[in-house]
Every structure is written in structure tokens, then in C-alpha cells.
Amino acid sequence: MARPPPLQELPPVYTPPARAASPQILAGSLKAPLWLRAYFQGLLFSLGCGIQRHCGKVLFLGLLAFGALALGLRVAIIETDLEQLWVEVGSRVSQELHYTKEKLGEEAAYTSQMLIQTPHQEGENILTPEALGLHLQAALAASKVQVSLYGKSWDLNKICYKSGIPLIENGMIERMIEKLFPCVILTPLDCFWEGAKLQGGSAYLPGRPDIQWTNLDPEQLLKELGPFASLEGFRELLDKAQVGQAYVGRPCLHPDDLHCPPTAPNHHSKQAPNVAQELNGGCHGFSHKFMHWQEELLLGGMARDAQGQLLRAEALQSTFLLMSPRQLYEHFRGDYQTHDIGWSEEQAGTVLRAWQRRFVQLAQEALPQNSSQQIHAFSSTTLDDILHAFSEVSAARVVGGYLLMLAYACVTMLRWDCAQSQGAVGLAGVLLVALAVASGLGLCALLGIAFNAATTQVLPFLALGIGVDDIFLLAHAFTEAPPGTPLQEHTGECLRRTGTSVALTSINHMVAFFMAALVPIPALRAFSLQAAIVVGCNFAAVMLVFPAVLSLDLHRRHCQRLDVLCCFSSASVLSRPCCPRLPPRRPAPGCTITATGYRESRPRLTRTGLLGALPATRAAMALRMGPWPTSCSSRPGMPKSLWISARLEGGWKGQEAQRGSRPYGPRPSALSASAVDHKEASR
Template sequence: MRSFIQKSLFSLGNKVHANATTVIVTVLMLFSICCYGLQFVHIETDIVKLWVAKGGRLDEELSFLSRMQSTMNYNGSNGGVEIVRENGLGGGYQVVIQTPEYPGQNILDRDPLLKHVDTMREIANFSITLHNVSWSLSDICFKPAPPELDGMAADMSDVIERIVPCIWITPIDCFWEGAKALGPHPPIHTKDLSLLALLKSIPNKKFIQWTYFDPIEVINDIHRMFNIGSHLTFFERAGVGHGYLDRPCIDPLDPECPKMAPNYYDVCPLLNRFFNYAREHNITLEADDFSKDVYEFDLLSILDFGSKRRKRDAFLGMSEALINGTENGNESDSESGALDEIVQKDHDGRNLKERFDADCTAYRGPMMRWMSANPDKWVEFLVKSEYPTFPDYASVMSDGCPGFAKGVLHWPEDMILGGVKREGMGKKMKSAEALQSVFLVASPNDVFLRYKKEGGRTTAKMGLDQLNWSEQLAEEVIQQWQRNFTRMLYKHRANFDNEGLERRTIHPLASTSIADMLQEFCQFNYKIILVGYGLMLVYAVFTQMKNDGCLPSSQSCMGLALAGVLTVTFASVSGLGLATWFGIEFNAATTQIVPFLTLGIGVDNMFMLLHNYHDVMLLTNQHEIGILMRETGMSILCTSINNILSFLAGKPILYVSRANNLLWTILPIPALRSFCAQSSILLSFNFIAILTLYPAIISIDLRRRKAGLRDIICCVRGESREEAYSMITKPHIQVKRIIGDSLPRMISYKDMEEEPEVEPFSLHSLIRNHYVPFINRKCVKVSNFYPMFAVIKGPNIDYALQQHQIDNYRNAIASSKFVIKTKLGEPSEKYWLGMMRDWLASLQKAYDHEMELGKFNLTNGELKSNVSEDALIAHRLICSVGMEYRCEGRVGKVRLVDDMQTINYDGFFNYLTAWYNQDNMMYYVSQASFYPTPPKWSISDKDSPPLVPPAAPLAYSQIPFYLTGLSDTPTIIEMIKEIRSTCDRFVEQGLPNFPQGIAFTFWEQYLHLKSNLLTAIGIIAFAVFIVISILLFNPWAALNILVILVVMTVELAGFMGWAGVKMNPVSAVTLITAVGIGVEFTAHVVLAYLTSLGTRSERTSSAIDRVFVPVIHGALSTLLGILMLGFSEFEFVVKYFFVVMSALIVIGILNGLILLPVLLSLTGAPQEVFSLDGKTRLNLPPPLRRRDIEIEEDDEVLMMMPRNGQPFRSIVI
């Protein structure tokens, strides 16, 4: 077999030599045609498409909703196709993380928290301009839909929608200062409130701000004026309460800190004492002027809102008096004197309390600001009991923080704090190292609908082109805002010290950050590519350079080295073109890794050819290219085929369809499939080029050398013609050839017993005189948070009968230690079925109350008199059964929710419709994402029939959770296994479901990574063994190589663990390809060993002497090829490719040139060829006639050893 392959290679070399120009032109044309495919390049940057395999369980789960939407023909109740309004949360987010300014700083302190407040306010006010419209966070954030009000209250729905704040998860929600970032943005002028401005609960301010907005008081006032019906119960259940007014203040010395705050600091009783202190120390304060902030509404006097008007008049009059008195008085007429005068006199006829309050309003701010700036002076006029009370920040935040709606929004500690430290073994929080705020982003569909102008809506963006406004433009707005958000925070002033030096404490991250990174990652860095290829050219030219004086010698091969690198480069480009023809998409690996990796591997064969080319030219002048291919081709075959196989292990089967390229891999990750496919194609092109194109180029160089022309400078003749000719023209003497020997056997009469001298101080001299004796010595021979959803797969689920099973399913997932819970042990997030049950319970309570008052006819179920809206809704629901409206026999007997918390089976889907429409804000908060959505229905629609239409069976609904403690891959894998097992258990019980979230999308592959990795390594190892056994026809030798390859793989895996390179699909591919790439360091040595004579030690020495130099050159060229990966801007490339591949090369050299020779000297394959006289070199035969040489150049008499041990003569063809 080996002889047949060498014979074929010899024939190939001769044909290439005879038709060099034709071969070059033909191969270049074919490669150029492949390059044409590069115009169809598509770079994939979607992280999900790059990571999730098509057709697998994960892909089926991710595409479940879209498949349901495409297969179900759902129409709304209005008869026309309904635009489905999502739950609003599109899965996007922005994160800002604040870390300490110096090591050891406790982030749970006044200054860091106030810094976080300022950062949040900047983010909330940050805006971009796109399509001639200004967009802020409030325009794209996730916020609950406002309640749909009827009657006169409907005119205020747009203003209410603007007041409803964004939902963000932040630690400052624990404090009143959290309201500062809520806005609203842009500000709402009090005049925009129309009739709402008449309410006593609306402060006398020009703008509405959450810092002094009392939502429950405003809602109660609105309810008294317009009767908002069941919406009142919503706000009560949501727990909006007094908003932020009753939360502690981070800084009690903030003049705006509300009176409801637990640590409100009342400085008014201390004003007189402070003014005396100020007079003694020459301290002058200017009174605050609030007149510009006060909103004047003339109808107040008409509508007898006297108390508010009097309060404002008192404030205005006394503030003016105080200011004027301060400005016009002298030292004796100081602030204290002014206060005394005001308290003692009543110039305007107002009572003393109003005047005192006005004075307090004017001067409390200046006094508090002075105290905040001079804390060391407090002791001079205050006793400790009068000091302001700063909260125990750690205690306040230890149980998490509530959102603006305390009843449904609560942020556990794990979601908002990082690096928490506790006191001893207890649970009391002591400090933290990071604050984290998360801004939830609305879906493009929600933003589109939010500003789509419809009848009765006035909230459409000013200047927005409604004709062109689309969901795609909404998505563009979201992405541009997120990108600018990241850029703004990255350059934030808090990230630099006073001298402008970088000191990062604010760290931004957006859901677009990964896509942007991949987009940048996927761009070719031509500068690095050119530098990398330039270094390779310099190295290749330098290693092949031979000078004759100041000019290149005719024996130099610099031109061939240059041509070799260009050949490999062109082959790689052509391979990428063919890969594009096949539909293999480019990704980050294509642009950052493949060019350098294939270059480094591809030039190895070039160095092997050039190394033997020098020897062939010294020893023969006939059939040089054929002999070169025969003697070197076997090594090229072994290394190239195994390199290609190693990448095919990541891509065992390739299917090409008309639409796209479908791949199945042992490591089922599309990005790695593409990487492996492209690498195998490029290496195949390199293999073809090195066997056809490059030998043709060598044959042209051969003519130059025979003509005695200098290298590179071909127009200049080198040594004298006789001298040059004597170097290449030798008598034709045939000697016995060792099968597969890598050295030519056409030699001169020079005594073969004498080894040729090597140049001193050369690499070859080091090997022969020091390294080979060394390996023959006996001593050497012995010597954080993740969101997730639990998706319920319909529509073949009976939600009514399985409602408690759904509860159990949620509780089972919540029992995991990785799920964030409240202090009561409940999941941190409410879910739709529980919210719907609470709503029905509140309706039942109102219904029972009206029932006790006798407002229902228990016989026929009719109403006797007017009832509350909640009771009316309950009555409609009790009478609605499917598509039938029947009250008789149900009123007073059927309950919406019984004592076992079971929702009535008969009307479950009718109730679902009512809850979705009447409690719509809760639906948004629940993030249920119903599909199909229930039909529209409203209790206030007088024209609609009393029947509440049933909702269609839900094909898709989800339950939200937040995960924590996922600090590393093993922990995440443990979580996935635990959650998956819970989901599978309920699937077996008849509740189809699956988990969904970032952790499941990007870590699912790790579940079977180890088994897949072992399988892949086993496959490639077996393939290498079979290929080498066939090519060398020697399983023993193949086994020697396989042992070294396994050792190399184990050593590389150990190095990765030591270097902190985590095991993931990317590093797994590196391990797999290490098996094939390792053949580069072993096949040459073993082949030379097999074709040598003597004992195992003598054959080992001979093999090392022959191949050490080309193996080193090949290793260094590969290292040089991947060297540029070390200059990548992406740490991932440096760590997972440059470091690992560099380690692989070093490990390959150590094992291939140290361990393998030792192994061969101990357990190497038996000798295949030996001389009759027992010498390590064969005797010279008599000279042959030139005609015999030309007729049968390859016929050589060899002595083979049969199994019985008796020698015999054999003619090898």
C-alpha cells in the first residue's frame, strides 16, 4: 500500500513537472472561480442563531411561540384581525453596575447610594434623536399599560399613562430618592392635568414629580369625582400606597425629603437657635424662592379650594417678607431677628402658625444644605438627640426593595446587590461591593403600538411620521438608544479621577452589547491580518535564505518560500469562497481565527517540501519533482488528512440544501459547525494546492537553479556555470531504497558510511551533537441574576381542571435553591393565575357584600337595584358559562373562587377574558404573554351583550422567575438539570411545559458536553489510527502515534484547567482538533523511524536527525500564524485560541520530539528493512545504464523479513 501511494505520488510529481504552466493556470482558474462566491458572504451576528442548533430540543422550545402563531388562525372578537398587544417585555434590558471607588469601600453608604441616584437620573434624562424625534428611556422602557377609564375620566387616560413610571429593578427603590429618577420624563405640567389640577391631592407645583406625588390620595380624589369603579381595587391590590413618600430618605438633610419618611428631619423648631448661631458666626443664608415653582390656577378661588389657596398665599407673602428683610437689614436684622419679628407680629392679619410655616418653608432648605456641608459644626448648636437620623442602609435593604407598586413589585437582595457580606454566621447584612440596577426594555411591538396614533389617543410622538412608523422603526429606536446608553455610561465622568485617569466604577451593559460586540468581532482586522501574513513571509524567506556574498545564492529558496505563503493564502481565500457557495455563514471565528489558524497549519507542508527539495537537488538531476513528491508526499498525506479529519469531527456530516447549509455535529453549535466546516474546507484547499500548484512552482524554480540564476534576482547569474552545474549534476548511481524513506536515494559515489558534515552553530548541529545523545540516555527514558420563564405549552391543556397542577408546577420550580424568593419563601415574581385568583376573590367579596344587602333576586338571578362595578362584573361572570349567559340557579350558589382557592371550572375562560381586560395592568406585570390573547370586553360597553365571551384555549403562557447564585458553569449546569428534571416530571404528569431563559439558551449544550467531547475524541482518534494504519500499512506504528496523541490531549486539557480556560464548546473543539493537529509532530518522526535501519535506538537517532529541522520549522510557522491572535482586541480569542493553540504547539513539540523518540526507542515498531551485512546503511550497487534508469527508475532490490524470519529478495514496485 505504501509503495503504491509513493508510486502514485512519483507519477503525479513527474506530470506536474512536465506540465507546470498548465497546472498553475488550471488550478488558479479553479480557485478563482471559488473566490467568486465571496460576494455572497453573510456574517451572522445573532447570538442565538450562532449558539442554538436547528432541530434540537432547545430550538423547538425557542420557536414554539412563533410556530403557534403561524399555525393558529386567531381573530379578535371585533371580527377583524386583531393586532396582538404583547405583555410588553421584549426580553431586552439595560444594566448599570456601580462598584466601589477604592478597595474596601462599603457600597451601602450615603455617598455611594446618592451617586447611584444621580446616575439613575442621568440615565432617565438621557435621550437620542432619531428620525427627527427625541427618544428617552421612558419612551422605550417596559411599563404597565394604564387602566382603560370610561366617561369623563377617559379624557385623562393619556396623562395617567405618562405618569405611570417605568419598571426598573434598582436598590434605590428602598428609599425616597428612588422617586427622583422616575420623573415623569418628559415633565408633566400641572396645566396638562386639566380638571385633575383641581384635586387637593395635587401639589402646588408647576410640574408633577414622583418625589412629592401621593398616588393613593390622587386616586381616591379621582374616584370621588369620576368613580373609576373596579380600577380602585386594582390600585389597592397593587399596593401603590403613598408611592415613595413613606420610604426612608438616604439623606435626611435633603430639603425635599417628605414628612411621611420615617427619618424625616424637622429643622423648623431649630431655626431660631440656628439663626442665633449664624448671627454669632457671621453666617448668611438666602431664603429659597419657590414662587417660580408654584402653579397658579384661577378657578381655585371660584371652586372654593380655599385651604390650598390660603396656604399658598401665606407661603408667598411670608417668603417675600423674609427675603426682603434679609436683604435690607443689617447685622441686628439678621435671619433670627426677622423670624422673631414675624412670630411676634401679624402685619397681614394671618395667624402666627401660617407665618411660621411660611418661614420654615423658606429657610429649612438653606439650613439643611448648610448642615450637610458642615457636619462638624452640628455639635456647636445641637445635642446628639437632635441630629438627623441616617438610616441603617444594610438593614433597610436586607429584605430587598419594593417597586412603585409594593404589592406586586419587589426586588430581592440578590437582584440588586453584589458581593454581600454578613456578620458572622448570621443573616444580617453588613456590607456589599456592588449596586445593580436593571432597566427592562419594552418589545418593539409594544413601542410601536404605544405611539401609533389611534382614535381618541393624543400621546403619539410630536413630529413622528405616522405613515412610516412601523415595528421595524421601533426596534431601531430601541437598539440605538441602548447603544448610546452604553457609550454614554462608558465615558461617564465617574469612571475617571480628577486627573482624567481611568477609574471605572460605573459599568454599563445592554442587551445589544453582545450583538454589537459580535458585530465588531466579525469585522476583518486587515491591519492584523497583513502584519500576521507579513511576519510569516519574513520568517519563511529568512529560513530559506542562502547568500553568495551580498546577493542571494542560486541555492537559495526565498522565492519559493514567498510563493508558498502566497499559495497557502490564495488557497485559503478560495476555500472561504467555496464555503460561501455551500451556504456556510461567516461568524466571529471566520474573521478572527480561521485565517491565522489555516495559514499556520498550511505552511507546515511547504517547509517539509522545501527541506527535502534541498536534499533532492544535491543528490539527483532526474525526475526531481517526482522524487520530491514520492519522498515527502507520504508525510503530507498523513498530516493533511488527519488535520482535515480532526475538524470534520466537529462536522461529521454535511448536507447541502437549496435554501441553506444544514449541518449536524457532535458538538451541536452552529457557530462551531461553521468554524469546523470552513477550517476543513480551507485545509483541503491547502492540501490540493500543496500537491499540485506548489510543485508546479517548484518545477519552475528548478529550471532557474539548473541555469545557475540567483534567487529572487533571476536576471543575475550566480556561481560559475560549471560550479553551479557540479552542485546539481551527479553520476546516476542506484542504491537500495528503504520503503517510504523521506531521503532521496539518487546519490553520488560519496562513501555512504560517512555522515555528511553539518554547519557549526546551526540547528542541525545542535540536534546531532547534543540532542540525539541526550534522548538516548537511560535516565531520560525512565523519567449572578438570570431571568427565566416556565412556559406552559397549549392548547391541549385544560387550564380549569389543571389549575392546581399549574400551582404545584410553579411551587416545584420555586423550591429550587437557585430561584430568588421573598422572605416568605414565595417566588419574587407574581404570576398570572395567582393574580387572576386574587382579582376574582376581590370581586367575590364585593358581590357577597351586595348580596347581603339584598340587591340580587336569588330566584331568577336578576338585579334589584344598582350595585357597585365590582359586584356587577362578578354577576356577569357568574352568569357567563362558555357561550351561554344563564343566571337562574347560579346566583348565590356559584362562587368565582371557593374556599380551596379553586377558580370555578365552568366559567374559567370567561373569567380569563374579564381579568385580561379589566385588570390589564396586572396582566402586564405578570409577564404572562398569552397567545392567543382573550377577546376584547368592557363592563362599561352598554351596547355589548351581558355575556362575557370565553377566551380561546391558551397555546402559550409563561410564569416568571429570577435565578441567582449562578456564578460558574458547574453551578449553572446543576441548576439546568434540577429545573429540567422538574419540568420533565410534570410533562409525564400531563402538563406540557419547558423552561426558557438566558441560562437555558446558552448553557444547555453543557449538559452533554463531556460525553460529546469524549465521543468526538474517540471518533477522531479511531479515524487517525485507521488512516495511519492504511497509509503506513503498519498498525504498530499507528498505535505509537495514537498513544502520543492521547497523551497530548490529556496534557492540553490539564493545561487548560491550570490556565483557567474553562471547558466549554469552544475549548472542546480545540481539544478535538488537537488530536489531528498533533499528527504534525508525530507522523514525520514515525515515518522516518520506519524507513531507517539498525536497532531501535539507532533508528530513533536517524529519524530525529532527518526530521527535527522541518518539524521545528513547521511548529514555529504554526506558532507564528496564530501569534497574531494574541493581539486580538477580544480577550476571548486570546484566551481560548491563542493561549490554547500556543500551548498545543509547545506540548506537540515536547511530545513529538522528546516523548515519542523515547517511546520508539523502547517499544517502536519492528524493523521493516535491513541489510544482509547487518550495517545501518545499504551497500552501493554497481552503476546502471542510463537507459535502465530512464525505463525503471524506481526498481530497487530490497531485503524483506517474512514472518518466519527468513530473508528473501523482493522487487518493490
């Protein structure tokens, strides 16, 4: 069985097989689409003619409306909260977060600052006294951070998160505990005496040196104060929490340290501890019962032996917990330190963010450049700063991109012949698209749709590409108007030929973006809605305002003025009009008559070739359609772009008499039953 030839090898006049559908079925199936297309093109033709008659008014009102919408950018809000951006609406995560805030309140939240240490050489064991000593150096530098705001100094001891301070009947002991109560710091240094160095605060008792966690032995202190005060409640509290000797009973990383307490297990032996053995199973804070830090919170890249004992690790991590802005505000509300600064929750948040930024800066600078270890500091404010910086609109990038598009549009549309040059149209089109994008984003801001990184970094360039594509289509179609088109119908003819394609493309884009808004991720939903609105504004600008620009450019060409510099007349065209009205062209042999003139027949399967081979179909279509009015003011009927001219035996002269003109020259030799738009005609 012979295979059918490819489409490129089909003859210009295609002969259908014997089992093809009847001409009556083909004619009936094409009537509804052709009528709908004709009706829509008629509306676009009337719209274009109206815009051309009032091009100045349309341009002024359009620019005024888009400019007013662009002012909405003043109230735009950029969302950088990860929870608000990427937590699915109605998901289990959002429900649990809402439940936690509802039951425990905002006060239960805290912020985490992490200090991560890794070796420069990958795979190196970090469980050594030297590596932990470098970690202590970085953690100490971070814990000593102080910032000055509102005339006050803020350090870690003031803003860190602390578990509930117990109430003691003895006022002196209560004040001492309040000053000494430690911050919650999850660190591998808590397995050693050096963990006490990260805790600030000190207390004074007569006859004793300043009490700090580096020299505090709670059991010894109770023995010394027992004869002078009733401390049974305090003793019971320490026993329940299993405080014991706190930090002074733990081994020293460096036994040679002069401040290493005598109660340390390796104080007298002066032997360095086995770090892996001490860290096996995790570490404890000052309370062995309530403050147990698991290994996973302290170490990374762990390796164990067959018995499950820790052998090595590749990373160390310390976590500093800070109060939330609400907690910090409540803690210092009414305090003598803040009564004169109008203390508020916003000020508390400012203090926390400033401290966190300084924490990251000093921690990363703590180790020397030639150190064998590297420190990575991270805080919630750091992430917010990164998101905020990435979400900010880069004016240089946006302006540079639009300037490049301006230059491209101007250069590609400039011609030596003023009748064909459209450099000013290209410049005006790109500027109009930029204004449409700004107005769309302003409308989104007025509707309360928050911006995000995708909005500021992607959407302006995406909308520019979509809008400029339609601008180029309309501008090119405007210069390719059919010969003999009246001057007052140029804009209407342009919209009739390309408006359908532009409208369908823009509507498809808007529908696609609106459908994407069904995704329950807030960031993607906001981006989809904003993209749909911006594409809609682009569509309105291209279909309503840009035709007015084309009409003004047509007036410029008719007045024989230069392109771009339209205030000057063109000396080279004074002898001929810039917009000549060419006489109707006669079709060359082997050409196909279309609504826009004639074109060469191509050896491929098209509707033109199919209907050209069916005389009965041509007759049926011609009888069904009949002669159609073609002027701009004619409301009923089909536009010129869908004329179906049929060569009926002996009937051509009668049709010519009914139409009153012969727009396409002498008798045609083929039939075009399809509406040839701009892309097909420009091939």
C-alpha cells in the same frame, strides 16, 4: 537475567533472537504495505511528471479557481449572537427558548441595562446614605439619556418596558395614566422616595402643578377628583395593585432635601434612614403586590446576623428594562411621530442600540474621578459590540503575520548558488497558501457557514502554519533529488518522495476536524468545518499548484537566471550549468544502499538492519518483487524508491543484465527494504 541493551547501543547489523519469525512470514507481511505504498507513489510520480509538462497551464487554472472561490468572502456573515453561538443544538435551553418564543412571541422579550456600583476599597460596606446618593447620581444621569435619530428625540420614557397600561372609562384619567405610567426599573432606590426621580413623564390637571411621581399621592388625588368624575373602576384597580401613596409615603435618603414630601416618615425628624433595615427583604415598585424586587436582584456580597437580618453589602445594582425592537416597532407603528420616516423594526433596533451605547457612556462618566465608589455599566448591546469587535478581521495583524512568514521563507531559502537558491519559491509558496486560505474561507461563506471569533482570529494563522510546513517539505525535497534524475522527472520524483507524507498529514487533519464537527456547540462546529475545508484547499494548492511553481523554478535554474530577479541572467554561473547532472556516486564503506542514494549505517534497530541480517528473507523478497520498471511512463510495477536490491551469491550480474544499468554503482553490501522518504534521507 541480563537486560537488553538500549537501541542506541545495537550494532549496525542486528542479529535477531532464535525465536524470531521465519523469513517467509516477514516477507509475506511486508508485501501488501509495500505494494500499496508503491502504487500510491507511482500515482504521485505520474502526477508530478504531468504537472511539470504543463506547469504554466496548471498554475494559471489553479490561481483562477482559487481566486474565484476567494470572492465568496464578499457574502461572509459574522455571527455574534451568544444564543446562536454557544447554546447547544437540541439542548433543553434551546427547547425552552423555542417554546417561549412560540407561546409568548417575540414581544415577550426585553433587553436589560445594568448599573453596578462597588467601592474602591474591597470589603467596604456600601449600605450607607452617601453610597446610595452616588448611585442615585449615576442612575439619574443614565435615565436622562436622549438620542436623536430620524429627526426625533428618544428618551427612556419612550423606549422603556412597561407593564400593561389599564383601560379606564374616563378619557381624561386614561390619558393622564398613559403619560405617568412608570418604567420597570429594578433598583434599591425604590425603597426610598428618591426612586421616584428615575421615573419620567408628567401630566397636567387644571388648578394643580405638574403631576410627577415625586409629588403624586394617588389616594389624595382620588379624593380631590372624586366629586367631579366617577372613578370607582380606577380606585378598585389601585386597591388591587396595592399602590397606596406610591413613592411619597417612603423615607427620604436625605431628609434635608427641599422636595422631600411631608408624607415621608422621616420628613419631620430629619434623621437619615437605616439603609440596611430598609433594604432587608427587598424593595417594591409603585405596586406593592406585583412589583417586588428580591435582595439578590439589588445587592451583592451581602452579610447577615444570626437572625438573618441584613447587615452589610458590597455592591448595588439597578436594572433598566427596555422594549424589544419588535415591541418598540409595534408601539409606534401608525403613531403621528413616526408616520413620515418609514418606521420599521430595523429602525427600532437602531434606536435601541444607540440609546444603550449612550447609556453606558454617560453612566460611567457620572461619578468624579476622586469618588470612593466606581460605576460599571453594562447592556446587551455592549456585549454584542465587544463580540463584534473581537470577531472583526484585524487586517494589520493578518497582513503583518503573513509578511513575517514571507520574509522568513525568502531569507531561509535564499542561497548564493543559484542552483540551490529558492527565495522566489518561498515567496510564491507563502502567497499560494494565503490564497488557499482565502479560497477555503470563501467556500465556507458560499456554503452558508457563519464566521465567528475563532474563524477570524485563529484559523488564518493555523492554516498558514499547516500549509507552509508542507511547502518547506516539498521545496527541500526538490533540491535533494537523487543524482542522475532526468530533468523532466524532477517534479515527479519530488512528489513520489514527499507526497505520501504530505497527503497523509493533510488527510489526518481533515478527518480530525470533521470529527470535531460532531460537537453540538454551534461555534465549535462551524470552526471545525471551516478548518477542515481550509486544510483541504491547502492540500490541493500544495499538491497541484505548488509543483507547477517548482517546475517553473527548475526552468529558471536550467536557463541560468537569478533567483527572485529571474529576468536577469547570472554572470557567475555562465561557465557552468545551474542544474548539473552528477554521475552516480559510489557507496562508501559502511554505507547502506537506499532508493535515494546511500547513507551511513546507524547503530539502531531498523528494518534495514533486520533484513540485512537475513539472507533468506532478502532472497524471498527479491524473488517475489523481481525487477521493476523505473521510467516515468511505466504503469505497472514498483517505483525506484522501493527497489529491493539483494546480493545473491552469483546472481548479481544476471540482475544487472536484466535491468540494463547499475544505478547505484558496484555491488551493494546491505539491503534496504523500506521506502526512504524525504525526512529519513535528509538526516
